[in-house]
Amino acid sequence: MTVATDPAHSHEEHLCLASEESKQKPLRIQDLSVGYGGVIALRDATAAAEPGTFVALLGPNGSGKSTLLKAIVGAASVRSGSISIGDATTVAARRQLIAYVAQHESVEWSFPITVLNAVELGQIGRSPWLPWRGPGVRQRARRALAAVGMEDLRHRSVGALSGGQQQRVIIARALMQDAAVFLLDEPLSGVDPGSAQVILGLLRRLTREGHTVLMATHDVDEAARYADRVWGMNGSIAVDVPAGDVLQADVMRRIYGEHLVILEGGVVALGDQQR
């Protein structure tokens, strides 16, 4: 475990240990269809993200945001099409390059584990057969926790944290994975504004360092403000636009269809079933 030394960036300590070349990997999705059982959840999706891009996945419930993320990481079955990160095309090869943050409610938060131990589990993909924590893992976990402002709470049980703090913990765990690509499934849902700022700032910093970030979200405003590009999802990747264009009515209509409500004065609101 050595820290990547890059003299040009030595003034700012890097968040991840991935070497420069390992990060320069474009993500390409080509004619992708994904299904569960007899149901096709995502059809003929095509898009690409260059290294260092922050992509927000926007769309109504059931539009395929989670499905796309799960397909990329190999947790949903691909029916046709291809996904590649650099020259990694197989699931096993892709997994080495991906850090995945699952939806908050899929985590068993009552589990008896400390913040620090939970973050250290991020290293398990590197050495699944090692029964104990590998060398240097504790230090890296503490650095990852410091990056999300949670180092002081490292001995707490995860169940004793607020929703926002819990989310910061699993994002710290994702930082442990030396990933080129970060996939986050609604990381800001149920998160307090302070934690949301920390998480968004961190994601921006990761993209500055050359990582690619894909974040599923319901929040159009958030996507417009923080992302570089928006992939509008509607059973497929319906639009791929610069984040600044997302608030245009025709773009919104292509993503949300009949869910869209345009209020007076050009303010866009959503007939959102979520909350």
Add this chain to the structure above:
Amino acid sequence: MIEHWLLEPFQFDVQRRALLEVVIAGGLCGALGAHIILRRLGFMADALSHAVLPGVVIAYIRVGVGGVLYGALAAGVLAASAIGLITRNRRVREDTAIGIVMTGGFALGIVLISTLRSYATALEDFLFGNVLLVSPEDLQITLILAAIVGTVMFVFHRRFVLRAFDPDTAEALGLRGDLLDLVLLMTLAATVVVALRSIGNILVVALLITPAATARLLTDRVLPMMLIGAALGAGSGVVGMIVAYQLNLATGALIVCVATAIFLAVLVLEPRRGLVGVLRSRRRRDVASPTAGLPEAAAPATTHSH
């Protein structure tokens, strides 16, 4: 005097073997029980312990007492696989599959016992255990199984933890959730076999669940939970054996009663989250901060979505 009362149950070889058997079974169950509880496999554990019965009986009829443990292990592996395979059919939910395999296996076991001439005694030994029947050979098998189970728990510890804590991320990291569950269930089957002798088929699940549940009340860490669970399981076994011998009561059932009594005592008396502690701090909280002592309240209510 009291020394005599405590040590008298262990003056013969057969009793000392029984003691060792009970300590190993209790310790193993208590430690593995932590993973069972955290993975929410309590019902599955119950099912497996009953489903091994036909294997036990067939081995008993074919090979004799020496083969019982092998028969149980084979049946346990078979039952765990059967539940896993049945659940692959999307129209059969897991609890349904568990219920079918549990009762089907148990019934088959009792039908097989009814073919024996000594039906009544045999039934009692199988269902309620008879720790004084432990032969040196049985004990040897118990030790081997304990070593295997211990090794599996050590090697798979971190993966079991991640699987139970954050299953989606475990999958994303390349851990096969279904295979990990199968490994845990095979380990469970082996542990049930170990505990069958001392506790019997019906109550064996109590030794898996109750000491580990007590340990969960006492700690917020997995490893201490396993260690406390093991200590409580073994301790319940020893205390149960002594009391059962001196008062001439059913050993297996008494061990479970002891474990249950400890659980209830901890539930009520545990200083931070026990009933007594909570009531006392609630009275105190009326004048102090409204959230102190209630970490559970931090979990946010979020809606499910895709």
